[in-house]
Amino acid sequence: MGRPKQFDEEAAVARAMEVFWTNGYAGSSPAELAEAAGIGKGSLYHAFGSKRELFGRALDTYDRAGAEFTEEFLSAPGSTKERIRAYLRLLVDVDFDAPVRRGCLAVNTALELGGRDEGATAAVRRAVERSTDLLAARIERGKLAGDVPAAVDAAEQARFLMVTIAGLRVTARIFDRETVHAAIDTALAGL
Amino acid sequence: MGRPKQFDEEAAVARAMEVFWTNGYAGSSPAELAEAAGIGKGSLYHAFGSKRELFGRALDTYDRAGAEFTEEFLSAPGSTKERIRAYLRLLVDVDFDAPVRRGCLAVNTALELGGRDEGATAAVRRAVERSTDLLAARIERGKLAGDVPAAVDAAEQARFLMVTIAGLRVTARIFDRETVHAAIDTALAGL
DNA sequence: ATGGTTTTTGAATCAGAGGTCAAATATGTG
DNA sequence: CACATATTTGACCTCTGATTCAAAAACCAT
Numbered sequence: 001m002g003r004p005k006q007f008d009e010e011a012a013v014a015r016a017m018e019v020f021w022t023n024g025y026a027g028s029s030p031a032e033l034a035e036a037a038g039i040g041k042g043s044l045y046h047a048f049g050s051k052r053e054l055f056g057r058a059l060d061t062y063d064r065a066g067a068e069f070t071e072e073f074l075s076a077p078g079s080t081k082e083r084i085r086a087y088l089r090l091l092v093d094v095d096f097d098a099p100v101r102r103g104c105l106a107v108n109t110a111l112e113l114g115g116r117d118e119g120a121t122a123a124v125r126r127a128v129e130r131s132t133d134l135l136a137a138r139i140e141r142g143k144l145a146g147d148v149p150a151a152v153d154a155a156e157q158a159r160f161l162m163v164t165i166a167g168l169r170v171t172a173r174i175f176d177r178e179t180v181h182a183a184i185d186t187a188l189a190g191l
Numbered sequence: 192m193g194r195p196k197q198f199d200e201e202a203a204v205a206r207a208m209e210v211f212w213t214n215g216y217a218g219s220s221p222a223e224l225a226e227a228a229g230i231g232k233g234s235l236y237h238a239f240g241s242k243r244e245l246f247g248r249a250l251d252t253y254d255r256a257g258a259e260f261t262e263e264f265l266s267a268p269g270s271t272k273e274r275i276r277a278y279l280r281l282l283v284d285v286d287f288d289a290p291v292r293r294g295c296l297a298v299n300t301a302l303e304l305g306g307r308d309e310g311a312t313a314a315v316r317r318a319v320e321r322s323t324d325l326l327a328a329r330i331e332r333g334k335l336a337g338d339v340p341a342a343v344d345a346a347e348q349a350r351f352l353m354v355t356i357a358g359l360r361v362t363a364r365i366f367d368r369e370t371v372h373a374a375i376d377t378a379l380a381g382l
Numbered sequence: 383a384t385g386g387t388t389t390t391t392g393a394a395t396c397a398g399a400g401g402t403c404a405a406a407t408a409t410g411t412g
Numbered sequence: 413c414a415c416a417t418a419t420t421t422g423a424c425c426t427c428t429g430a431t432t433c434a435a436a437a438a439c440c441a442t
Contacts, residue, residue, distance in 0.1 A: 001386075001387050001388075001439070001440050001441075002386085002387045002388030002389070002438085002439065002440080003387080003388050003389040003390075003437065003438040003439050004388085004389080004438075004439060005388090005389070006389075006390075006438095024303070026215075026217060026218065027217065029428075029429060029430080030429075030430060030431080031428090031429080031430095039390080039391095040390060040391045040392070041391080041392080041430090041431085042389090042390060042391050042392070042431095042432085042433085043389070043390055043391075045430090045431065045432080046388090046389065046390075047389090050430085050431085051429095051430070051431090100306065101305065101306035103302060107302070107361055108302055110361050110362075110364045110365050111294060111298070111299055111302050111303075111361060111364060112215070112302075112303075114292065114361075114364030114365050115291065115292035115364055121364075121365060124365050125365050125366065128365065128366075156373060156377055157377065159370065159373065159374055159377070160374050160377035160378055162358075162362070163355060163358035163359055163361075163362050163371075163374045163378070164354060164355060164358055164378075165358070166357070166358035166361040166362055167353075167354035167355055167356070167357040167358025167359070167361070168354055168358070170298055170301050170302060170305075170354075170357040170358070170361065171301075171353070171354050171357055173301045173302060173305030173306055173312075174301050174305050174312060174315055174316050174319065175316065175319075179350065180354075182347060182350065183350055183351050183354045186347055186348065186350070186351035186381065187351055187354070187355075189380075189381050190377070190380050190381070192409070192410050192411075192416070192417050192418070193408080193409060193410080193416085193417045193418030193419070194407065194408040194409050194417080194418050194419040194420075195408070195409060195418085195419080196418090196419070197408095197419075197420070220398075220399060220400080221399075221400060221401075222398085222399085222400095230420080230421090231420060231421045231422070232400090232401085232421085232422080233401095233402085233403085233419090233420060233421055233422070234419070234420055234421075236400090236401065236402080237418090237419065237420075238419090241400085241401080242400070242401090
């Protein structure tokens, strides 16, 4: 019963996520979002309720995709330090190689809405915590493998790395690749 | 000749800076800016030309004030590590104690306009470089004082610290004071 | 095919943004 | 005092943003 949906909701959210990622929450108009999703403005509101709710869906999608990618990347072969270094470099290199520097949606959202929008703040916090746990687990494995000094506190180091990642993604908006790469190497001295 | 200015331009820029700092560039309307500056919209445009130009002035003011404060703070007595730790803690504590978390205008601008607005990008880069130089100078002094291991590369460490500071100011929008303080301690292990 | 139901769409709405302007106001000069 | 010059102001203008809505379209069941 009823007219069937003409578009894939997940796909539409994914397209909207790209727009939010590139232009920020306030910087993304319903018209842009609808066009990117390939639907009319009305359909967008019918399906998602409001721009803010659509953004929530986009954040969730970003979180899920990011966690999946991070998990896979960190479990690839190589020493802990090398793997984490490769991870940090990849994060910034993706940005440098992209046609437009857009950084990280979570970091961007933390700055744009952190402290102002409770839901968005919580969503970003969850995403960061998820990545922190993945990094901590990788460091823990490194300790077991004798890869990382036993004295290192994995959770603490992981939290520090997340701060560093946030800083790197900000810095990559302003400075060149070499400067950022050098900062990565300095940051990893503690491992 | 001519009617004399009824307001202090520097003071008006300082008030506008607060608005931009709190609400971002796009998030600050001419009406708000004019009201904060205590003048009419017309006067604002007459004196500054455009919102964008006013923002440029605000960025300059922020840079100058920040550099002055940093220089003074870092040259206070105490070991290098303790002074820098106190500096980082102060930066985030100011935010935690403020009625509204607004982070750092330079970091906010890097994310909002970095890569999109050449002038703003350059202004932020200048501000970051200025702070980097001040930190490097302090570390260098620490090396002379025997405070910091001679093997430490002051410039490199300073650049890394700036990345960390950016990350801290992002993180402070999302997490609590204790988490951020812990990250500071971990970051300073290299000194 | 008629109905009941859900989706789609673009037009319409209302508010606010960024900016301009003419008129009013306040000086120094002749 | 009248003039040239510079500043102030709020009304005004145009454009866009976020959202709503009525009507058309597409399906299933009878």
